[in-house]
Amino acid sequence: MKKFTLCLKLSFISAVATLLFAFSDPESIEQYVGYLQKSFTEHYDISQEAKQIKRYELNITNNGFCRYKRYFNNGKTEYFAFKLAKFKDMEYEGSTAVGRLYLRTKGDDVIVQTYNDRGGDVDSMATQVIIPLKNIEAEDLNAIRENLTKICGL
Numbered sequence: 001m002k003k004f005t006l007c008l009k010l011s012f013i014s015a016v017a018t019l020l021f022a023f024s025d026p027e028s029i030e031q032y033v034g035y036l037q038k039s040f041t042e043h044y045d046i047s048q049e050a051k052q053i054k055r056y057e058l059n060i061t062n063n064g065f066c067r068y069k070r071y072f073n074n075g076k077t078e079y080f081a082f083k084l085a086k087f088k089d090m091e092y093e094g095s096t097a098v099g100r101l102y103l104r105t106k107g108d109d110v111i112v113q114t115y116n117d118r119g120g121d122v123d124s125m126a127t128q129v130i131i132p133l134k135n136i137e138a139e140d141l142n143a144i145r146e147n148l149t150k151i152c153g154l
Contacts, residue, residue, distance in 0.1 A: 029064060029154055032147040036060045039144055045098060045134035058131065060084070064151060066103065068129055077115040080129045084151045092133075092141050101131045101141075103148075 037060045044058060049070070057069040068080040086109040091102040108125035115121055 029151060030062055032151050033060045033062055033064075035147050036144065039140060040131065040133075043133040043136045043140070045132040047134070048098065048100075048132035066129065068131065075116045076118075079113040079115070080110055080126070082110040082129065084148060085154075087148045087152050090141075090145055090148065092136075094133075096135070096137055098134050099132075099136070101133050101144075102128050103131065104128045 040058050040060065044056070046053065046056065052072055054071045054073050056071065057067070059065075059067045061067065064084045066080075066082055066084055070078045072078070082103075082105050086105045086107075087103065088106045089104045091104070093100050093102070105127055108127055110126040110129055112124045112126050113122070
């Protein structure tokens with residue numbers, strides 16, 4: 001009888017735990033990536049580089065990469081990429097109206113490639129990516145840092 005009662009208690013506890021986990025909202029990388037992509041899209045400031053840059057692509061992927069590509073008016077292309085798990089820190093220089101976000105990595109983890117450059121195509125490594133932003137509040141920057149930090153913890 002004691003075995004039966006013990007098994008019944010364990011089954012009940014397991015059922016309650018399963019029920020609680022079923023209704024919890026597990027945080028996933030997709031949520032963090034979605035927020036980062038939305039923030040960078042809303043606040044990106046092409047006007048800071050409008051004289052030099054024809055267009056740009058800034059993507060945060062679901063597999064945890066930040067990819068930033070700039071197409072210059074003279075035909076040159078710069079490509080930056082790093083794994084978000086290598087994120088170390090960020091710094092923002094400027095005001096709420098206009099500024100630059102420095103995303104720093106733990107080491108030389110940023111892949112830098114240039115194409116169609118007069119000096120030749122170059123592949124190198126860097127420690128940061130600089131993204132021009134506009135109309136961003138301190139709360140937005142804190143949320144960006146928080147999401148990047150959470151991605152590193154996954």
